[in-house]
Amino acid sequence: MLPHDTLVCTDGVGSTLGYFDLSLAPELLNYSYTSIAIIALFVGAFVFFHSRTALSRILFTLTVFFALFITSEIIQWIIIPAGIMHFAYSLSLLLQTLILLTTLYFVYVFVHHKDLPFSLKLVLAGALVPVILLLPSKLNLEGVILETCVGVTGALWNYFYILEALSALALFVYGIVLFFRYRREKNAHTLASTYLSFTSSIFLFIFFISYFYADQTGIYEINLIGPVGKLIFIGMLAYLIVKFKAFNIKLIGAQALMTALILLVASQYFFIETTTAFMLTGITLALALGFGFFLIRSITREVEQKEQIARLVETLEKANARLVVLDKMKSEFVSITSHQLRSPLTSIRGYASMLVEGSYGKLPAKAQDIVERIGESAKYMALSVEDYLNVSRIEAGNMKYEMTDFNLRDLVEKITDEMRAVALKKGLIMVFRSDCDGSAMVHADIGKTRQVIMNLVDNAIKYTPKGTITVIAHDDPKQKKMYVTIHDTGVGMSHETQHEVFEKFVRAKNANNVNVTGTGLGLFVAKRMITDMKGRVWAESEGEGKGSVFHIELPSLPGKSRPR
Amino acid sequence: MEKKTRLLLIVILGLTSLSIAALFYRSIVLQDIISAQEESN
Numbered sequence: 001m002l003p004h005d006t007l008v009c010t011d012g013v014g015s016t017l018g019y020f021d022l023s024l025a026p027e028l029l030n031y032s033y034t035s036i037a038i039i040a041l042f043v044g045a046f047v048f049f050h051s052r053t054a055l056s057r058i059l060f061t062l063t064v065f066f067a068l069f070i071t072s073e074i075i076q077w078i079i080i081p082a083g084i085m086h087f088a089y090s091l092s093l094l095l096q097t098l099i100l101l102t103t104l105y106f107v108y109v110f111v112h113h114k115d116l117p118f119s120l121k122l123v124l125a126g127a128l129v130p131v132i133l134l135l136p137s138k139l140n141l142e143g144v145i146l147e148t149c150v151g152v153t154g155a156l157w158n159y160f161y162i163l164e165a166l167s168a169l170a171l172f173v174y175g176i177v178l179f180f181r182y183r184r185e186k187n188a189h190t191l192a193s194t195y196l197s198f199t200s201s202i203f204l205f206i207f208f209i210s211y212f213y214a215d216q217t218g219i220y221e222i223n224l225i226g227p228v229g230k231l232i233f234i235g236m237l238a239y240l241i242v243k244f245k246a247f248n249i250k251l252i253g254a255q256a257l258m259t260a261l262i263l264l265v266a267s268q269y270f271f272i273e274t275t276t277a278f279m280l281t282g283i284t285l286a287l288a289l290g291f292g293f294f295l296i297r298s299i300t301r302e303v304e305q306k307e308q309i310a311r312l313v314e315t316l317e318k319a320n321a322r323l324v325v326l327d328k329m330k331s332e333f334v335s336i337t338s339h340q341l342r343s344p345l346t347s348i349r350g351y352a353s354m355l356v357e358g359s360y361g362k363l364p365a366k367a368q369d370i371v372e373r374i375g376e377s378a379k380y381m382a383l384s385v386e387d388y389l390n391v392s393r394i395e396a397g398n399m400k401y402e403m404t405d406f407n408l409r410d411l412v413e414k415i416t417d418e419m420r421a422v423a424l425k426k427g428l429i430m431v432f433r434s435d436c437d438g439s440a441m442v443h444a445d446i447g448k449t450r451q452v453i454m455n456l457v458d459n460a461i462k463y464t465p466k467g468t469i470t471v472i473a474h475d476d477p478k479q480k481k482m483y484v485t486i487h488d489t490g491v492g493m494s495h496e497t498q499h500e501v502f503e504k505f506v507r508a509k510n511a512n513n514v515n516v517t518g519t520g521l522g523l524f525v526a527k528r529m530i531t532d533m534k535g536r537v538w539a540e541s542e543g544e545g546k547g548s549v550f551h552i553e554l555p556s557l558p559g560k561s562r563p564r
Numbered sequence: 565m566e567k568k569t570r571l572l573l574i575v576i577l578g579l580t581s582l583s584i585a586a587l588f589y590r591s592i593v594l595q596d597i598i599s600a601q602e603e604s605n
Contacts (some may be wrong), residue, residue: 086590118568128576129576135586136586136587186591
């Protein structure tokens with residue numbers, strides 16, 4: 001029981017221990033205020049314990065202030081002793097100010113991704129100090145009307161209302177600024193910041209209007225709408241944190257909201273009086289449970305998938321970065337080694353050639369054959385080294401082209417003549433044909449073009465055990481293109497290999513059956529060179545054992561073909 | 565938390581505690597809550 005000298009509000013009967021009278025409060029109060037405070041705390045705590053960021057800490061603080069404020073509001077409605085009523089009423093001003101300043105703090109940290117500068121913290125603290133200092137004074141609460149148990153507010157409340165209205169206005173203007181920034185930048189974070197500024201502004205405005213109006217008119221029931229706006233606001237803050245942070249928070253957030261929703265629906269049983277309402281609430285509860293289960297299950301799956309993808313992407317990025325470094329190191333290694341190999345190889349080839357030609361006297365027949373083989377091997381080795389060097393030049397971006405105008409038909413004919421001897425030695429027939437209507441002139445690097453055609457003709461000879469090699473120079477003046485086509489009756493290749501054969505270190509599966517010396521780099525280098533000279537190179541074959549056709553296409557220069 | 569912020573927080577918390585204590589004393593102990601209506605009477 002209350003001590004006999006306790007001042008009491010005379011509008012209540014003190015039904016619970018003499019302190020509370022639940023009948024004093026509007027019916028909506030217990031139902032809405034309590035649930036709202038619980039949901040807010042729930043959401044804040046969940047976000048806080050699962051994402052220890054500055055934002056979640058501020059949100060949690062905000063929900064704690066909010067829950068305390070709601071508690072003080074409930075006490076004001078139902079308490080009987082006027083002293084406690086006075087205490088709770090006075091304290092609610094401090095809590096409202098704290099909610100306002102924390103909201104501003106949250107908006108700043110969210111928008112700027114960093115903590116508030118100390119100078120601005122001082123401004124916020126400065127705004128709070130008058131409220132703290134004048135909290136126990138009559139400027140806060142002049143008194144309580146015992147008959148109606150209503151507080152009479154002092155001038156300090158006007159200070160708070162001005163602060164709240166100005167903050168709402170400032171946030172609204174800031175929202176407009178952010179909106180225009182978003183239209184310019186199209187940045188997702190700026191859009192989220194815009195939403196946050198507008199919602200904060202609206203929430204503060206609803207709070208301001210509902211409490212200011214109640215204060216002026218004495219109709220306190222309007223206060224009930226304030227916290228609903230606040231709950232929506234806290235829900236949005238939680239959503240924003242979740243949306244821009246870790247995925248698992250999304251799941252936790254959904255679970256927290258579903259639990260809160262179910263508690264909210266279940267809490268209706270405290271107020272239900274009719275059987276129909278009892279059944280309807282039961283159905284609602286069952287539906288909420290069912291939907292909640294499926295919602296959480298689907299989010300769990302989505303979260304798991306996203307997390308897995310995120311992990312894979314991270315691993316892949318790391319591996320890719322490592323590969324880039326390794327590739328660069330490999331190119332440097334190949335470049336250095338190739339340069340060092342080239343000089344001794346030139347000496348070997350030179351001396352072998354001189355020995356064969358008899359510059360140091362006539363060699364015995366057996367030695368002559370061996371020295372010829374040494375010369376041949378050194379030649380192939382030099383070609384391989386040249387391929388490696390070309391690859392490292394291509395990869396380092398150091399390949400230089402000296403572009404000139406020259407007659408491609410003549411070049412192809414000359415190469416065919418040069419290579420015919422090699423083909424004949426292997427028992428192959430080599431044919432050159434020309435079918436040019438235009439000038440047959442192209443603008444390219446003659447040395448590189450020669451190297452590519454030589455490479456393709458040499459390949460044709462290497463991979464053709466018997467038959468004919470036909471080299472054709474032809475053009476299409478309308479399309480302004482010049483073509484070199486090399487047909488052979490050799491080992492051919494499968495459909496898949498035709499596309500892969502121009503990649504680095506790729507050789508046709510059946511290539512080793514007829515030639516074991518290839519590096520798998522010649523065609524890669526050829527393709528890069530022709531592509532760099534604005535041309536194309538491609539291969540065709542009807543299959544293994546059915547011969548191959550290699551095409552080179554280069555842009556041709558205008559003009560008529562000269563008579564031959 | 566930086567030192568200056570911590571200091572500011574301590575000052576604010578200290579002031580708030582004193583203020584709440586004073587309010588408690590006024591409201592609950594003294595019951596200095598003379599009804600505005602009584603006053604007007």
